[in-house]
Amino acid sequence: MSDAREDEALGDALSDADILKALTLHSARGGGPAIGGARLRHVRRQQLLRCRVVRFTERRHETPRTAFGKEDLSALPLYEGAITDHPLPVPEGPGKITLVRAGSYRPVPCPCDNGSQQCAGCSGSGGHPCTCRNEPPPCDVCLDVAPCAACAACAACEKTGGARARTTKARPAASGPGVTAPGAGRVSCAVCRTPEAACPRCSGRGRVRCPHCDGRGRETCARCSGSGVGTHDVCGGKGSLTHWVEGTVEYAHETASLSLPKPDWPDKVRQRLATAARWQPRTVLPGGGVPAGVDGEHRAAVSAHLARGRVELSRRVTLETCPLARVELMDDPHRVFHVFPGARSLEVVSTLSDRLKRRLVAAGAVIIIVVVLVLRLLT
Numbered sequence: 001m002s003d004a005r006e007d008e009a010l011g012d013a014l015s016d017a018d019i020l021k022a023l024t025l026h027s028a029r030g031g032g033p034a035i036g037g038a039r040l041r042h043v044r045r046q047q048l049l050r051c052r053v054v055r056f057t058e059r060r061h062e063t064p065r066t067a068f069g070k071e072d073l074s075a076l077p078l079y080e081g082a083i084t085d086h087p088l089p090v091p092e093g094p095g096k097i098t099l100v101r102a103g104s105y106r107p108v109p110c111p112c113d114n115g116s117q118q119c120a121g122c123s124g125s126g127g128h129p130c131t132c133r134n135e136p137p138p139c140d141v142c143l144d145v146a147p148c149a150a151c152a153a154c155a156a157c158e159k160t161g162g163a164r165a166r167t168t169k170a171r172p173a174a175s176g177p178g179v180t181a182p183g184a185g186r187v188s189c190a191v192c193r194t195p196e197a198a199c200p201r202c203s204g205r206g207r208v209r210c211p212h213c214d215g216r217g218r219e220t221c222a223r224c225s226g227s228g229v230g231t232h233d234v235c236g237g238k239g240s241l242t243h244w245v246e247g248t249v250e251y252a253h254e255t256a257s258l259s260l261p262k263p264d265w266p267d268k269v270r271q272r273l274a275t276a277a278r279w280q281p282r283t284v285l286p287g288g289g290v291p292a293g294v295d296g297e298h299r300a301a302v303s304a305h306l307a308r309g310r311v312e313l314s315r316r317v318t319l320e321t322c323p324l325a326r327v328e329l330m331d332d333p334h335r336v337f338h339v340f341p342g343a344r345s346l347e348v349v350s351t352l353s354d355r356l357k358r359r360l361v362a363a364g365a366v367i368i369i370v371v372v373l374v375l376r377l378l379t
Contacts, residue, residue: 013323014045014346019339022346023327026337039330047295048273048324048340051258051305054316058251060084062101065246069238070107078102083247090251090313097249104245110235119230121223132210134217139208141201148204150194251313258305260298265326269338269349278341279320293321 020040062083079086079099088097118124139147186196189204198204213219220226231237263270282291288306290299306317327337338349 026348068236101245115237119224122221130213136207139202142199
């Protein structure tokens with residue numbers, strides 16, 4: 001269709017007379033100031049188009065697969081050669097089919113000890129040397145406080161050669177931890193057996209058993225729990241592997257949408273177009289060509305949108321058009337009217353003109369500047 005015929009078609013759908021009539025009714029219904037006897041200053045007509053294509057597609061893949069142990073694939077169908085050449089009936093809806101290439105199924109034994117191997121964490125020893133190096137760590141309660149004051153006194157007697165003297169009830173230094181602070185309970189010393197003289201944690205020894213190895217100097221390997229044997233990672237502990245080539249065929253509905261032209265109108269116009277406009281359906285022939293009634297400026301984009309894909313089996317196409325007129329009036333320079341067909345009559349949506357918007361923005365900026373200057377003068 002030529003540009004002249006397209007303009008004529010849009011003019012038939014939205015004639016000047018029909019536009020003026022719709023604007024008059026819009027004003028009478030409370031759409032704004034009366035516009036009786038209005039004269040058109042400028043009218044820009046354009047065709048809106050939206051197209052939705054739902055393609056039923058088929059995608060095929062071929063993948064080498066490996067599984068631990070012996071995999072039972074007897075329930076899967078076989079195919080010969082390449083998966084792309086294998087004939088299959090087209091299903092009614094989306095889904096996935098899994099197949100096995102004939103002759104690719106190959107179970108093999110794993111070169112391990114029936115799924116086990118020497119533990120890599122401990123090299124088969126079942127444990128590790130403890131960080132304590134078989135030396136009991138210092139008591140974490142008495143710390144720098146003497147674990148048994150009586151033992152210290154006895155040692156002093158032996159050095160001086162004096163007689164052994166039993167000390168009175170020993171108390172730790174005031175700087176010790178809370179559990180051994182002055183007045184805290186003490187226990188009989190495990191070394192000199194003096195009652196109520198020793199730290200309750202270490203019983204006067206000054207050291208405690210290592211909590212990691214319980215004083216043995218060696219920890220159990222956490223990876224193999226002390227057995228020295230671990231699971232063979234290659235076969236997952238199964239002792240064998242299964243190799244095969246898997247073919248998959250996936251069927252899906254893939255949706256693509258097109259909207260022309262790119263909207264340059266306000267949000268309120270866009271919302272009314274989506275909810276109140278009367279869109280005219282256009283029939284798309286099975287060959288996928290651009291239907292009649294689509295403007296020339298849209299035909300190239302629609303043709304590319306309707307092009308068939310290599311994996312496309314079938315499609316559902318919805319293509320609709322709607323005329324839209326942007327109207328400016330001689331006697332109302334502050335408003336712009338958008339007119340389009342509605343369910344029963346022409347719909348009208350009015351918005352502020354760009355000139356008025358610029359004036360309002362400028363006025364707002366002046367008000368802000370004045371307020372700032374006044375505040376500065378007051379402060």
